[in-house]
Amino acid sequence: MALEEIKELADELGEKFNQFKAANEKRLEAVEQEKGALAGKVEKLSADLVEMAEIKRRLETIETRGARPGVTGGQKSDHRKAFVDYLRKGKDDGLSELQAKALSVGSDPDGGYAVPGELETEVASLLRNDVPMRRLARVITVSTEDYRKLVNVHGAASGWVGEADARPVTNTPQLAQLIPFMGELYANPQATQKVLDDSMFDMEEWLQEELAIEFAEKENAAFVNGNGTNKPKGFLAYATAATSDATRAFGTLQHIEGAASGLVGADELRRFATHLRPGYLPNSKWQFNRNTLGTLMVLKDGDGNYIWNPGLGTSQMMTLAGYGYEVNDDMPDIAAGSLPIAFGDWQRAYYIVDRVGTRVLRDPFTNKPNVGFYTTKRVGGMLVDSQAIKLFKVKA
Secondary structure: OHHHHHHHHHHHHHHHHHHHHHHHHHHHHOOHHHHHHHHHHHHHHHHHHHHHHHHHHHHHHHHHHHOOOOOOOHHHHHHHHHHHHHHHHOOOOOHHHHHHHOOOOOOOHHHOEEOOHHHHHHHHHHHHHHOHHHHHOEEEEEOOOOOOEEEEEEOOOOOOOOOOOOOOOOOOOEEEEEOOEEEEEEEOOEEEHHHHHOOOOOHHHHHHHHHHHHHHHHHHHHHHHOEOOOOOEOHHHOOEEOOOOOOOOOOOEEEEEEEEEOOOOHHHHHOHHHHOOHHHHHHOEEEEOHHHHHHHOOOEOOOOOEOEEOOOOOOOOOEEOOEEEEEOOOOOOOOOOOOOEEEEOHHHHEEEEEEEEEEEEEEOOOOOOEEEEEEEEEEEEEEOOOOOEEEEEEEO
């Protein structure tokens, strides 16, 4: 059913894109007094295209996830059932022992009970749908906050010699140790005891969705703009410079400034990939918010071609200047001096570090008649390879 819906949506998207192009062509050719009305029509069609493209992506994600086999197991199922009983009734008989057998982390009942692994995986899957940075960056799970990442700052030097020539000593690779900026994220969803007692109420699904909603907004904002104080450090919080990879300091991102004040040029974006080393390009993607996407949709290069492609076929990727993109509404708008567009290999550039062991403390006392589920998790983020992404800076 989902595949049929995706095909129908792709066909509708193609028709809408044709309408959009026709209206935009008229706008570009219109006389001065007609431009206002046509501009409004183009903006409406542009907004519709952005929304339809996002719906198509979500349907394709649901279809892909639905094809994955489920995971079951006797001991895991017992742990899961006991955990749900704790959520519904506050019964924790034997839960500590089951958690110990399941090798859960952070199972001290005084600080709440660890979410079973299957439920935590499902929450992570929901978060991936709602957090663009989780779809792009490399996500790793650690059992301790004492995580270190070693990176090669300067590679080994080499040279050419003749058969009898001397072999002078070459430079030794320099390693830098990176430590993720960690923080504790919490949520406190509420439900009445009457609802919890209802056998028709899907406790697991409700908790998954509530946690995903609560965590998604905070996480993505931190991965983009976080200052690193009790939260991840976002990639836009790192220093930037206009200098090239050969001379720029490690940990500083390169920005490429546009030619026109306050504007983004189509040909500039078409050439943007040339600023990355070829090894990064196969997995590179753009990031920008939906306001910026609306602006980019109408851009045409010097040959008169639109640089945005809606991806009209089933599972066909939507592209900008030949590369895929993610709409991330935590990216800044286009404005003088801003950094509204980022491009690169995010798997190599940015790491998201999840500390295994989300915990839930059931609280039936603080907010009667509601029962609170105070939930905490540790998550961090850091820039790993400052050469793997580039930022477009709007000229002031």
